[in-house]
Amino acid sequence: MADREDHLFQTPFAGVGEFRFDEKVAQVFPDMIRRSVPGYGQVIGSSALIAKRHAKPNTAIYDLGCSLGATTLAMANQVRAEGCRIIAVDNSEAMLTQARQTTSDRLLDPLPIEWVCHDIVDLPFEPCSVVALNFTLQFIALEKRMQLLASINEALVPGGVLILAEKVVLQNTKSQQALTELHLDFKRANGYSELEIAGKRQAIENVLIPETSDAHISRLHEAGFSEVTEFFHCLNFKAWMAVA
Numbered sequence: 001m002a003d004r005e006d007h008l009f010q011t012p013f014a015g016v017g018e019f020r021f022d023e024k025v026a027q028v029f030p031d032m033i034r035r036s037v038p039g040y041g042q043v044i045g046s047s048a049l050i051a052k053r054h055a056k057p058n059t060a061i062y063d064l065g066c067s068l069g070a071t072t073l074a075m076a077n078q079v080r081a082e083g084c085r086i087i088a089v090d091n092s093e094a095m096l097t098q099a100r101q102t103t104s105d106r107l108l109d110p111l112p113i114e115w116v117c118h119d120i121v122d123l124p125f126e127p128c129s130v131v132a133l134n135f136t137l138q139f140i141a142l143e144k145r146m147q148l149l150a151s152i153n154e155a156l157v158p159g160g161v162l163i164l165a166e167k168v169v170l171q172n173t174k175s176q177q178a179l180t181e182l183h184l185d186f187k188r189a190n191g192y193s194e195l196e197i198a199g200k201r202q203a204i205e206n207v208l209i210p211e212t213s214d215a216h217i218s219r220l221h222e223a224g225f226s227e228v229t230e231f232f233h234c235l236n237f238k239a240w241m242a243v244a
């Protein structure tokens with residue numbers, strides 16, 4: 001079935017509400033994220049390759065903030081380690097309902113997948129070898145980010161990996177401005193109107209809080225990760241792999 005197009009912010013409505021991962025968003029999510037995040041497909045594909053390399057037999061693999069399961073599905077199609085299962089977690093029931101419906105018939109060689117509706121902030125982690133946290137830490141309250149990364153680090157077996165993708169901000173104001181403008185151009189080039197861009201921006205402003213690369217890297221080290229490697233950068237989006 002073709003992905004439904006995102007027209008959520010096409011009509012101006014009085015007082016755009018705060019952005020929520022509800023049923024309306026779930027219905028258009030693949031189209032929305034592809035047209036809004038430069039390199040989204042590259043990050044998902046690379047995440048699966050990293051997972052394949054780091055997955056250890058008889059451990060869990062997490063996809064935190066799984067949405068419709070793009071990373072889950074990509075990892076399921078790559079990981080070959082014996083006895084692994086993917087635990088895909090999101091706190092939006094609307095996302096999970098759709099993820100369960102759409103992924104089952106697309107797996108080539110499925111690993112068992114458990115879909116879990118839970119806040120990742122207080123998730124009880126099982127011993128795991130791969131944790132994907134793609135474009136989700138940015139939605140977690142700033143003061144809770146450190147504890148979440150420390151819990152992930154503790155749950156990872158030696159040599160296990162955290163995959164972290166985020167929207168970032170730059171310290172240098174001019175460079176930040178330049179990348180913001182290019183990101184707006186990216187959205188325009190993908191067919192979003194000025195009205196849609198402004199509406200989404202207003203809705204998401206207090207919900208998605210990006211940080212600098214330095215803040216992410218120092219926090220990863222502080223949380224106990226020994227080796228942090230950037231594997232993706234396009235405009236104001238980055239991704240790292242952090243080995244426990």
Ligand code: GEK
Nearest residue numbers: 021065066067070090091092119120134135136139
């Ligand atoms: C992908 N990783 O396709 N607990 C659990 N889930 C949460 C929480 C929380 N506290 N806060 C937000 N979410 C996916 C894309 S989208 C990114 C991730 C975006 C969930 C939220 O419901 C949504 O599904 C996801 O995190 C963020 O690669 O929309 O920009």
